Amino acid sequence: MAAFDQELDASGLNCPLPILRAKKTLNSMASGQVLHIIATDPGSVKDFDSFAKQTGNELMESKEEGGKFHFLIKKA
Amino acid sequence: MEQKKLAIIATKGSLDWAYPPFILASTAAALGYEVQIFFTFYGLQLLKKDLSLEVTPLGNPGMPMPMGMDKWFPVLGLTLPGMQGMMTSMMKAKMKKKGVASIEDLRELCQEAEVKFIACQMTVDLFDLDPAEFIDGIEFAGAAAFFEFAGESDICLYM
Numbered sequence: 400m401a402a403f404d405q406e407l408d409a410s411g412l413n414c415p416l417p418i419l420r421a422k423k424t425l426n427s428m429a430s431g432q433v434l435h436i437i438a439t440d441p442g443s444v445k446d447f448d449s450f451a452k453q454t455g456n457e458l459m460e461s462k463e464e465g466g467k468f469h470f471l472i473k474k475a
Numbered sequence: 476m477e478q479k480k481l482a483i484i485a486t487k488g489s490l491d492w493a494y495p496p497f498i499l500a501s502t503a504a505a506l507g508y509e510v511q512i513f514f515t516f517y518g519l520q521l522l523k524k525d526l527s528l529e530v531t532p533l534g535n536p537g538m539p540m541p542m543g544m545d546k547w548f549p550v551l552g553l554t555l556p557g558m559q560g561m562m563t564s565m566m567k568a569k570m571k572k573k574g575v576a577s578i579e580d581l582r583e584l585c586q587e588a589e590v591k592f593i594a595c596q597m598t599v600d601l602f603d604l605d606p607a608e609f610i611d612g613i614e615f616a617g618a619a620a621f622f623e624f625a626g627e628s629d630i631c632l633y634m
Contacts, residue, residue, distance in 0.1 A: 413574040415502040419584050422505035440574070453506045 401459060401471060403435040404428065410439045410467065417443045418450055421472065425456065428474050433459065436470040443468055479503075481510045482625035484633045488517030490528040490563060490578070491538075495634050496521070497581035503630075504588035512585075513621045515595035518634075519602075522594055522609045526578055529563040586612060593621060 407424050409417035417438045424434055436447070444461060447470045451458035460471040481503040485496040496518075500510045514522055521528075532538050532553045552558070570577075576584075586592070592613040599606065599615065606615070614620075625631050 411574045413576075415498050415505070416574070416576050419501055419505050423587075450506065 400435070400462075400469065402433065403471060404432040406435045406437070408437045409443070410437055412438070413440050414442050414446065418446055421447070421450070421470075422454075425472070425474050430474050432474050434472045434474065436472065438468045438470070439466070441468070443470075447472070479508045480624065480628040480630075481508045482621070482628040482631040483510070483512045484621070484631075485512050485514050485518035485521060486516050487634065488520030488528065490530040490566060492634065493521050493526075493528050493578045494581070497578060497585055499632065500590045501581055501584045501588060504585065504590050508629075510585075510588075510590040511593060511621070511624045512590060513593045513595065513625075515598050519594055519598055519604060519609075521578070521582070522592060522613055524608060524610050528578060529559050530566050531559050532562050533559075582610070586610075591624075 405424060405428060407420055409420050412420070417436065417440055421434065421436050428434060440446075444463075447458060447461060450456070451472060455475040457473040457475065458470065459473055460469070462469050481500065483496050483500060487493070496512055500512055503510050520526070530538070532540065592610075594606075594609065594613050594615050596615045596617055598604070
């Protein structure tokens with residue numbers, strides 16, 4: 400997994416909390432910085448894809464590892 | 476790109492029906508939408524400082540019941556005193572276990588994201604509701620005020 404600037408563990412949280420927490424964390428970050436999000440909600444896979452498309456933040460990576468979902472989002 | 480707009484009309488005051496408006500409003504705000512929710516009739520319960528929302532199994536055949544209780548308790552059994560309170564406690568416990576946010580949390584997240592809450596003035600008068608019981612930062616207005624925003628919205632939902 401590529402390098403990241405901040406990490407957000409949204410394990411155990413259900414829709415829409417992973418997205419809301421991610422958005423909040425991204426607000427405090429600078430353009431070009433990368434956020435690593437860990438989630439357990441299976442719905443978050445499609446949701447982070449949609450989130451990236453609609454907000455213009457780039458979804459650099461999306462994968463499942465060890466029963467958890469990992470996302471890398473670069474702030475626009 | 477011009478900011479998209481979401482307008483929601485929230486008319487229900489039960490625990491289960493409290494979720495759709497706050498989930499969709501907070502998510503839309505996170506996606507960059509400008510959002511307004513117009514609370515009318517029983518929906519005004521969702522604006523109270525102290526929420527005492529309940530879920531009822533009555534007239535709600537789609538509600539999954541634990542331990543096959545719907546088979547053991549016919550409709551009349553569901554009217555027993557305490558049944559609604561018990562169902563509400565069970566629903567809240569399940570939500571907590573599954574990591575579903577509380578209504579209080581979602582409402583706060585909406586306000587942080589500048590979702591605008593509008594209380595229907597007519598309903599406030601109709602039910603003699605006390606504005607002091609409502610959370611801060613809401614507006615009181617009527618149908619025409621809502622249309623000023625809803626008329627320009629990209630999505631308008633009635634719940």
